[in-house]
């Protein structure tokens with residue numbers, strides 16, 4: 001697969017269901033039996049924090065095979081000063097096209113666009129394996145935490161400029177765009193719009209549990 005084979009472009013309204021289906025294919029059974037990322041995308045686009053200028057898809061032979069989305073979030077320091085940042089996610093690549101450099105390409109492009117828009121810091125939760133090669137570092141290295149000085153192992157920070165963060169303690173304030181995903185009945189109802197798919201256990205769910213429940217203390 002070379003660069004001329006695919007198109008990278010902004011998502012349009014007519015792509016919505018196809019992108020949601022892609023997310024469902026990519027995330028299915030990954031973190032728990034089934035997934036909710038297709039519903040998350042669905043509600044995220046309607047949320048005030050959503051950033052349409054950073055909503056990119058990759059098209060290959062007329063089909064959407066990868067996507068990335070961003071939303072607005074905040075860092076607040078101990079004196080109450082605020083810094084506008086972006087939260088990245090979801091990002092996904094269709095299982096048939098993974099490990100070919102597509103997420104790398106999507107991230108490099110959107111990091112550049114985010115910087116042009118005036119953002120110098122990207123934060124997301126995730127498996128560090130997927131992100132350290134893109135220059136993400138542990139939140140602890142940048143002194144970014146949750147209230148109560150909690151530094152989750154899966155909270156990853158990408159500084160888009162060398163001087164983006166100056167070492168002072170920042171508290172991360174994510175937006176609440178994912179709150180509707182807690183409504184399991186709503187997720188189930190939305191899932192009925194897609195072809196039937198079997199929920200099952202797989203080892204990545206334990207990996208997700210470990211990453212999402214770990215914090216860095218020292």
Ligand SMILES: CC(C)(COP(=O)(O)OP(=O)(O)OC[C@H]1O[C@@H](n2cnc3c(N)ncnc32)[C@H](O)[C@@H]1OP(=O)(O)O)[C@@H](O)C(=O)NCCC(=O)NCCS
Pocket residue numbers: 026027030091092093094097098099100101102103104105125126127129130131133
């Ligand atoms: C995670 C995901 C987005 C990566 O996309 P991708 O196009 O397959 O990744 P790339 O081929 O661009 O690889 C990017 C880098 O990450 C590394 N990488 C990718 N997947 C990895 C994995 N499972 N384990 C370890 N390293 C991995 C690659 O070695 C590569 O490093 P390099 O650029 O230095 O060579 C994709 O696998 C996916 O959609 N997974 C399911 C959904 C998901 O987990 N999304 C992320 C939520 S946290």
